[in-house]
Amino acid sequence: MTSWKKYERFVAELCSEDYQSPSVTVMPNAKINGCLSQTTRQVDVLIDSRFGDDRNRRIIVDAKKYNRPLNVKDVESFHGMMIDCSSKAGILVCPNGYSTAAKKRAQDFINLKIVSLEELENIDLELWDDCLSDNCDERAERGLVLWDAPMGIGFTASPVSISSIGKCDVCGEFHIWCWDCGKKFSLSNESAAQCNCEHSWFWLTAIEGDEVSLNDHQQSESVYLLLVTPIDALIADRKPFVHFPYAETV
CATH class of the missing domain: 3.40.1350.10 (Trna Endonuclease; Chain: A, domain 1)
Structure with missing residues (x-):
């Protein structure tokens, strides 16, 4: 490095x-x-x-x-x-x-x-975890995951479950670390995944428009990480969606 x-x-x-x-x-x-x-x-x-x-x-x-x-x-x-x-x-x-x-x-x-x-x-x-995404295999250097503070998920009919959210410093993909079963996995844009637990929820990423406009001609969008439960879809994290994938990064 x-x-x-x-x-x-x-x-x-x-x-x-x-x-x-x-x-x-x-x-x-x-x-x-x-x-x-x-x-x-x-x-x-x-x-x-x-x-x-x-x-x-x-x-x-x-x-x-x-x-x-x-x-x-x-x-x-x-x-x-x-x-x-x-x-x-x-x-x-x-x-x-x-x-x-x-x-x-x-x-x-x-x-x-x-x-x-x-x-x-x-x-x-x-000690940073290696990125788990296949997208990093196509890059010169495999990324590392910066884990965020853990979040607790509680339901009245079940105990609190703890998960940490991370993002790769190369491909930027979301990572989930379930503390109940210990599984770690990544989610690319517009994908869904579930850990090894028998919980009734799963994780989903979606690209959605934001209310803030960058200028008069362009609408801002974000990639949202959602926790989908039997009764609701909760926003867990977000990152900006890049509109210019083929433009030079500066």
Whole structure:
């Protein structure tokens, strides 16, 4: 694993710990439709609303493993990316600090955070699970799964069941880890799966339109992870749906 990739994954792990919330989802190496560039933008870590496309809660994180401090041009470039990704807040992470001009340029919308390389020494990212999706077999590098905080599922006629939700940092597919039977599995877009338990529910992914428009000509869509029960379909997680699969990722 390259050192910069390990740094990005470490930053994703930190974000997952810092933003643990039932209403927030954290996705490593996310892909977002650029509203101005009309191309696919790569985001090191996306912190987004879990249950709907609320751009006011969106935060994008960029990990810059530079041998120098961040300068004002780095901040300005990142601010332009924030605008293209419809994000009103951002976090720039670096190991070697930033200039005074960069700090002033960041102002209230960009948080400059220092994560030293020494902190990587006590982190074993090999403990991340390998992606279980066949889609990763077609890529140069098989992805790793960043597990989210566990969620409890309770019914009056049955005990509480615990499952964790994760996302691959290469193909982006949802992963489910059932704590009852121990099974782990992935779900591609618009698919369904069930664990080995005898529960009456199953997991489903669906692409659905959101109320927020990226511009006058394009409607936003998300891939929703749903827990389908005998009486309801509950939103468990979501991720942006990329409209430009053949465009260059920048």
